[in-house]
Amino acid sequence: MQKKALVLLNLGTPDSTQIRDVRKYLKEFLSDPRVIDSHPLIRWMILHLFILPFRPAKSAKAYRAIWSAQGSPLLIHTKNLATNIQKITGPNVYVTYMMRYQNPSIKTVMTTLQEKGFDKITVVPLFPQYSSAASGSATEAIFRHISHRWNVPEIEVLSEFYREPEFIQSSCQIGIQSMREEKFDKILFSFHGLPERHCRKSDESSGHQYCLQRDDCCASINDSNRRCYRAQCFATAQAMASELRLSQKQWEVAFQSRLGRTPWITPYTDERITALPSEGVKNLGIFVPSFVADCLETLEEIGIRAREDFIRSGGHKLTLIPALNASEIWARGLCDIIRRRSSILS
Numbered sequence: 001m002q003k004k005a006l007v008l009l010n011l012g013t014p015d016s017t018q019i020r021d022v023r024k025y026l027k028e029f030l031s032d033p034r035v036i037d038s039h040p041l042i043r044w045m046i047l048h049l050f051i052l053p054f055r056p057a058k059s060a061k062a063y064r065a066i067w068s069a070q071g072s073p074l075l076i077h078t079k080n081l082a083t084n085i086q087k088i089t090g091p092n093v094y095v096t097y098m099m100r101y102q103n104p105s106i107k108t109v110m111t112t113l114q115e116k117g118f119d120k121i122t123v124v125p126l127f128p129q130y131s132s133a134a135s136g137s138a139t140e141a142i143f144r145h146i147s148h149r150w151n152v153p154e155i156e157v158l159s160e161f162y163r164e165p166e167f168i169q170s171s172c173q174i175g176i177q178s179m180r181e182e183k184f185d186k187i188l189f190s191f192h193g194l195p196e197r198h199c200r201k202s203d204e205s206s207g208h209q210y211c212l213q214r215d216d217c218c219a220s221i222n223d224s225n226r227r228c229y230r231a232q233c234f235a236t237a238q239a240m241a242s243e244l245r246l247s248q249k250q251w252e253v254a255f256q257s258r259l260g261r262t263p264w265i266t267p268y269t270d271e272r273i274t275a276l277p278s279e280g281v282k283n284l285g286i287f288v289p290s291f292v293a294d295c296l297e298t299l300e301e302i303g304i305r306a307r308e309d310f311i312r313s314g315g316h317k318l319t320l321i322p323a324l325n326a327s328e329i330w331a332r333g334l335c336d337i338i339r340r341r342s343s344i345l346s
Contacts, residue, residue: 005094005118009125012101013072017063023056029101034137066299077293080326100138120154122344129232130160162232166333172243175321184285189237191290193255193264202227277314294323
């Protein structure tokens with residue numbers, strides 16, 4: 001009988017809130033040429049001269065603000081999601097998890113699965129929208145590791161799920177409770193940002209003359225922008241707004257977490273947060289649909305800093321709507337997506 005494993009993959013987290021562990025995580029993460037896609041020498045200089053001497057202490061403080069007694073929220077939610085999916089799949093498929101950066105690492109988990117004799121391994125990157133910096137990097141790392149093995153098992157890596165019905169409906173269901181309790185003046189869909197050049201490099205049009213070359217380039221998905229992260233984010237937001245029956249005036253999209261001085265995809269979440277109160281938005285609800293698990297970017301960046309900025313700018317209340325985390329509706333929804341795309345659960 002074929003031994004099958006289903007592996008959930010998330011981005012990663014430091015092992016602790018100690019500065020040395022945060023530095024180790026940032027060094028591995030930002031050394032990835034798909035994350036900082038500059039010349040190796042320039043990337044080394046950016047990392048070692050401008051980021052690592054200063055950012056680890058600041059990031060460690062931010063992590064301490066969200067860390068729980070059990071550890072990193074992202075790690076806890078990913079682990080619990082794997083546990084909940086295992087309950088659904090039963091004993092015929094072994095369910096586990098790994099991280100692109102830090103622990104449990106791709107190398108450790110994949111090696112262990114091979115040593116235990118698993119013949120078929122299906123990896124599910126928990127990145128709803130495709131980006132080379134996340135999805136592409138994870139896929140490359142998996143196959144790079146496998147390429148060094150003499151005996152190679154059957155491997156499949158599932159693709160993004162940015163507008164799969166189960167993802168959209170689960171995300172909306174998580175938010176409906178907050179929307180019942182609060183009368184939001186507006187809903188903001190805040191996605192993780194990317195440098196503009198990453199979107200341009202994903203452009204599959206002839207001559208690469210489509211992405212970010214026109215105001216409506218992300219209005220729909222087509223052959224030119226089908227792998228464009230920004231276009232997929234707008235598609236997710238549009239699908240969620242439709243599911244929630246929001247009018248066009250009731251919602252908007254923005255992008256958070258930008259780093260450095262190069263142009264990132266717009267509009268920027270931090271700028272919209274401080275501008276919205278002057279536009280009459282006093283009670284703001286924020287979905288974070290590029291994150292399936294609450295983490296530093298949701299709990300601290302939005303739940304703490306953005307909330308403070310919003311109130312300081314004249315807003316009354318900002319509500320962070322939780323990510324999908326390990327909720328039952330998401331565990332079942334993700335299993336349905338996997339069944340539709342793979343034979344691993346058949």
